[in-house]
Amino acid sequence: MLARQPYTSGPLRHSGEPMTKEFWIGDVLSGKYDSSEVELCGWVHRTRGSKKIRFLVLRDSTGTLQCVIKREIVGDECFESLSNALIESSIRVKGIVKNTDREHGHELVVESGIVIGHVNPENPFPITESAMSEADGGETEFLLDNRHLYLRTGRMTKMLKIRSTVFGAVHSYFRDREFIEYQAPNFVAGAVEGGSTLFEVPYFGKKAYLTQSWQLYAEAAMPALERLYTIAPSFRAEKSRTRRHLTEFWHAEMEIAWGGNVEVMNHGEALVRSIAGTLLEEREGELIELGRDIGLIQNYADSKYPRMRYDEAIEALQQKGVSVEWGQDLDYSKEKVLTQDFDVPHFLTHYPRIAKPFYHRPDPDDPKYVLCHDLLAPEGYGEIIGGGERTWSESEILERIDEEGTPREPYEFYIDVRRYGGVPHGGFGMGIDRVCAWLSGADHIRETIPFPRDSRRVTP
RNA sequence: GCCGACAUAGCUUAGUUGGUGGAGCGGUGGACUGUUAAUCCACAGGUCGCAGGUUCGAGUCCUGCUGUCGGCGCCA
Numbered sequence: 001m002l003a004r005q006p007y008t009s010g011p012l013r014h015s016g017e018p019m020t021k022e023f024w025i026g027d028v029l030s031g032k033y034d035s036s037e038v039e040l041c042g043w044v045h046r047t048r049g050s051k052k053i054r055f056l057v058l059r060d061s062t063g064t065l066q067c068v069i070k071r072e073i074v075g076d077e078c079f080e081s082l083s084n085a086l087i088e089s090s091i092r093v094k095g096i097v098k099n100t101d102r103e104h105g106h107e108l109v110v111e112s113g114i115v116i117g118h119v120n121p122e123n124p125f126p127i128t129e130s131a132m133s134e135a136d137g138g139e140t141e142f143l144l145d146n147r148h149l150y151l152r153t154g155r156m157t158k159m160l161k162i163r164s165t166v167f168g169a170v171h172s173y174f175r176d177r178e179f180i181e182y183q184a185p186n187f188v189a190g191a192v193e194g195g196s197t198l199f200e201v202p203y204f205g206k207k208a209y210l211t212q213s214w215q216l217y218a219e220a221a222m223p224a225l226e227r228l229y230t231i232a233p234s235f236r237a238e239k240s241r242t243r244r245h246l247t248e249f250w251h252a253e254m255e256i257a258w259g260g261n262v263e264v265m266n267h268g269e270a271l272v273r274s275i276a277g278t279l280l281e282e283r284e285g286e287l288i289e290l291g292r293d294i295g296l297i298q299n300y301a302d303s304k305y306p307r308m309r310y311d312e313a314i315e316a317l318q319q320k321g322v323s324v325e326w327g328q329d330l331d332y333s334k335e336k337v338l339t340q341d342f343d344v345p346h347f348l349t350h351y352p353r354i355a356k357p358f359y360h361r362p363d364p365d366d367p368k369y370v371l372c373h374d375l376l377a378p379e380g381y382g383e384i385i386g387g388g389e390r391t392w393s394e395s396e397i398l399e400r401i402d403e404e405g406t407p408r409e410p411y412e413f414y415i416d417v418r419r420y421g422g423v424p425h426g427g428f429g430m431g432i433d434r435v436c437a438w439l440s441g442a443d444h445i446r447e448t449i450p451f452p453r454d455s456r457r458v459t460p
Numbered sequence: 461g462c463c464g465a466c467a468u469a470g471c472u473u474a475g476u477u478g479g480u481g482g483a484g485c486g487g488u489g490g491a492c493u494g495u496u497a498a499u500c501c502a503c504a505g506g507u508c509g510c511a512g513g514u515u516c517g518a519g520u521c522c523u524g525c526u527g528u529c530g531g532c533g534c535c536a
Contacts, residue, residue: 130472130485431536
């Protein structure tokens with residue numbers, strides 16, 4: 001046990017002495033420091049008490065802990081100082097960890113403490129219980145306006161931890177399989193999809209656009225790296241107002257040489273299952289606290305994902321009485337009907353050529369179709385992966401560009417990839433925020449990203 | 461681009477056929493307590509989104525505007 005040195009309030013250490021943090025609330029809660037002295041740094045979550053005793057719930061990034069402050073122990077000056085600390089003031093307290101029989105388990109019997117960052121009573125912390133109880137499941141305008149403060153509340157903190165684990169799982173999946181991480185530019189000259197959804201930015205007297213996808217530039221590096229991936233933001237100027245869309249979203253993309261639709265699809269399935277599995281290992285507690293059914297996630301990690309051709313999907317829809325014609329792309333309302341038959345993600349493959357852009361390779365067995373796939377998440381979360389085999393010969397890519405009426409000029413570099421030793425290759429893009437929303441059970445994709453961007457909001 | 465809702469204190473909201481806008485949380489002061497979304501008393505805090513209109517009188521009815529939210533299409 002450390003020597004008990006009174007730690008009185010006083011001027012902060014401004015001399016450059018490091019303020020390293022040695023103890024974490026999560027460790028205290030695990031029992032690691034029972035009956036020991038610790039110094040905790042954190043923020044006031046809640047506080048209550050009388051003139052003699054004060055109960056202060058302290059929060060740090062790893063949990064919350066009740067600190068008991070008694071006037072007779074800490075003295076008048078320290079007691080008053082800590083008692084006046086409003087919600088979200090930052091403090092340091094030193095004391096003895098006690099493992100109690102009470103509902104919260106561990107607590108800290110404070111011996112000394114100091115307020116580090118004050119909160120002005122004229123401007124108290126605006127995120128109140130009432131604001132959050134309304135938000136539990138939905139997000140009010142107020143919470144979106146105060147996103148920078150909402151981040152430090154329990155629900156957002158859990159979402160951010162889950163998000164971090166998902167990002168980590170993506171990196172691990174690809175790096176474990178010797179993929180090379182590769183970065184494409186965010187300023188681009190041309191579109192991947194139709195031009196209407198591009199963000200235009202002034203670029204030294206010219207026009208540039210924010211990228212919608214890493215794909216075209218990844219294909220350029222495919223002959224160099226053969227297996228490559230990225231995690232990067234993509235931008236789409238869609239005025240979409242749904243729980244699945246952001247204008248700035250995080251895109252995990254991969255590209256492989258010497259592979260086709262099936263190999264790419266196998267990677268997509270393995271990646272998503274690996275993310276679900278990693279979440280169970282690392283974030284089960286957070287998922288449960290968010291009210292997620294762990295059995296569902298277990299099923300997503302363990303099950304094979306069914307695969308269905310577009311034609312079968314059309315047939316299934318028609319049998320259900322949904323009016324849909326062959327050749328139509330499947331919009332969300334139809335995806336949702338299809339998804340109801342599955343309790344795990346499922347692939348849709350072989351869309352009609354006329355429904356997909358030029359870079360999708362026509363199926364040599366039946367050129368009416370292209371070798372592509374979408375992965376649809378269950379529970380109404382919709383498409384999380386889109387990918388497939390690329391058109392890889394020069395003659396075929398020119399034919400497809402021309403039949404689509406797309407100008408060749410911006411894609412010359414892309415066509416060059418085919419002119420110099422083209423090989424079969426393919427890849428996919430996964431919407432990471434959508435995966436986070438689905439696996440965490442979020443009601444809106446906005447809940448999974450710290451500062452969401454949509455067609456009506458770029459602040460804070 | 462299309463469709464639908466909503467806008468009252470810092471937050472969450474009540475507000476009846478149009479007749480002087482209330483409460484809970486948060487804040488301040490006090491009481492009290494091994495409390496735990498503590499409790500109790502008191503106080504402060506409102507251009508009822510903005511601009512017009514109807515009316516003796518508008519938070520309430522009408523019109524326009526602005527903002528936000530939800531959904532569709534599009535997609536990841």
